[in-house]
Amino acid sequence: MSGGGRPAYSPVTEGVLSDLADILGTYGVSADREKRAAYSLDETLPRFEGEYRADAVCFPESAEQVSRVMKYANDNRIPVTPRGAGTGLSGGAIPLYGGIVLSMERMNGILEIDAANRTLTAEPGVVTSEITKLARERGLLYAGDPCSGDISFIGGNVAENAGGNKVIKYGATGAHVLGLEVVLPDGRMVELGGKRRKDVTGYDLIHLIVGSEGTLAVVTKVTLNLLPLPKRVTDLLVPMPTIESAMNLVSLITTRGGVIPASIEFMDRRSIQNVEEYTGMCIPHSDAGTQLIIQLDGMDRGQLWNDVERVGDICAGGGALEVFVAEDRNARDRVWRIRRLVAEEEWTGSMPLLSKEDIVVPMGGISAFFELLPAISQKHQATYNAYGHIGDGNIHITLFPESADAVEEDTAKSADSLRRDLYAAVRELGGTLSGEHGVGLKKKYTDIFLSRAHIDLIKSVKAAFDPNDILNPGKIVM
Template identity: 40%
Template sequence: MITDEIKKKIRAIVGPENVLDSDLERFSYSYDSSFLPLLPANKPEIVVRPLTTEEVAKIMAVAYEYEIPVTPRGAASGRTGGSVPLQGGISLSLDRMTRIVELDEKNMMVTAEAGVRTIDLYNHCAARGLFYPPDPASWKFSTIGGNVAENAGGMRAVKYGVTSDYVMGLDVVLADGTVLQTGGKAIKNVTGYDLKSLFTGSEGTLGIITKALLRLIPMPKRRGTLQVMFGSLDDGCATIHQMLQAGIVPAAAEIMDRFCLDTAARHSRIDLNPAAASCLIIEIDGEDDGALATQAKQIEAVAKKCGSIAFRAAGSEEESEELWAIRRGLSSAVAALAPNRLGEDISVPRDAFPEVVRRIRAISEKYGLTIAVYGHAGDGNLHPSVLCDLGNPEEAKRVHQAVDEIFAAALAVGGTLSGEHGIGITKRLYIAQALGEAGMRTLKAVKQALDPKGILNPGKIW
């Protein structure tokens, strides 16, 4: 319970205008972009919007003293309920911490506060010819703090990796208000445990990330887009494997099944090859047009060997946009098909991609549910979307059984519950199955050591 006396202390830290406590304001901080129902019980008691690491440290010291739950929040674009306050307390919104503190061109590193939007960081670096590759589809609104806390990935992960591949250092406010600075600009650094990696992907349960030092790479000079159609999903997957085995690494490789293709085509009014059962959209990049042409030729040859039925290389920016439009519009096109959509985020070894899709199709038939399948074929991360009406209790029951079986299918083929969206609330029931007893014990020991009073994002992950 946050008393008037505690509110007074917090107002003195951040200024009264940065403590929100009206019913409507608290409601606005009670949900995120997951598919969870809106519940009045998830309203925070207050919303606090600090401007500096020092203010965050002071707020945490108060929260620690009075044992107040604190739920960190970036842009609330999370898909698993991570920023939803389950136990009232403080919703700690980092949205005012939007400074890009330093762009160190010599060391090719950037330091940004937690509330900087991913796209703003990208553009800031791109203007100097430097490239920050992690590109979650939410990058126009997600924050760097949220990206680090979820270890966000994106379409370019197949070539460039995910957020953790770029985190060099972090400023983290611990549960009791202590400020920890970990990592730094030294490329090789094995002094002690790798704490920056521990906090990356910790979903706000171990500390509040206030600043990140991120590695950059030179911006590729040219980019190109290819679209390849196949008569089966397996042929599309085989093309990815053979490309990678041959050392041809595309910047992105997205796959869609026939259902998704039809849906996207209807949505965007595009005519599709009726024989296509799957489609790969590939981004290539390189130093010049010659390098792109060589890669495109190599990919076309591999795809042909794997049974492709159509190949197209975009000849201009506009054409490239047109090819990507199918993939970009897919999420909304699929969501428009039913009152509810449960979008999952399983990740499997690349060679298990066709097998897990077959298993998902069997689950879809067993429960009489439409499940659209698309994803980042280049790195084995799939987003099966269960289309349903959760207002119908009988259907809701079938949906939950189907989702249980999708997770079981991912684990059965050697995969995992989440490739990029994290565990949050929505997957916590399954985590023990994925990590096993020793894994869970280790995770809980870390949590206990860093958050002995259990005030940081309680109710998440398990």
């Protein structure tokens, strides 16, 4: 055993590389320095540049190859970190203990679209928006598409139970998964579920693996549920004076209004003003406390227009500064471009970043959370912008030092104490650490949210799947 109670892992020697090449072919494994560096990072901010490094990157082309690599790694005690497109925001694809990074990029085929059963079956390395596009061409909707749909893989979405803009109406990725083919850490292959829509034969292992961040099994095939494609979509851009008034609206729309929009997104004042600065765009009411994007969809124009009118009236009665209605493709793209740019601006900002959060608070606690947030950030000389999926209570907060002078030498330490205060407030309001990005490297905070018994149960599940702790070790729980 190594110091942390983990098994001592074996090094990836020339002999190991040669054995892996026997399984995967010469071009199926690489120990090239630059490749190892590139495949050891994801999009987590602040970056972990150079801190962790894979010893080998493997590129299987079939489930059989995945199975043989896993069996070999398990027999030889070599850690394996599955990797999708590397767009994760919690460090899930970072190989904390080196070893093998198992890239799924060559398993990228859409295997079947079955219109009669309304299912689509794909390999894990398919870019998610390809699935959305193909389904749409057949008059069907894949509703699990996250905001990173153009750059992330379906396997990564399954592993993170990715959310996105449409969770309020359609649910996160897991809500659309009917079947999985997985390879266990010892190399055994298991089929879970399939095209059937009901199945209580045994434990629901599909939804144990969904969101398990690549720690329990490698996903090698996914069968997804598709829905009828809504024929009409309209977006509303609604500037609101305060976050509190915006939250009141959200509640009124879904209760008294009787409408569940496809999306309710929000962007706070600072997010909007950052986009204006970054792009030179002029966004109406950019000094409003918050802006909502409300998407409504439906099958026919009359019914959708009723919903638009009902929601519009609620907005006007609830203090909206204006209600912009975007019906045609161009207008709708302009609205969503603002939302996309909010995230992009952070990537390019010059100020070092303290932390990027993905917390969830029950809807009734969101206004209270935003009352607490300024005091928490001030205490730590931090400033922030907030945006995200307000319709399901999932808030992204990006925290920066107040000024360049306020950047402490030990940024990690100040981020840690800031996070602890933030999480204490979230916990108090009945919320949790992550809504969609995953725990990943934030594992040291899980005990703020989960009881000892809960953590022990998670550890027992991990040990049952992976007794040698070779699959993505060091993630989720300490």
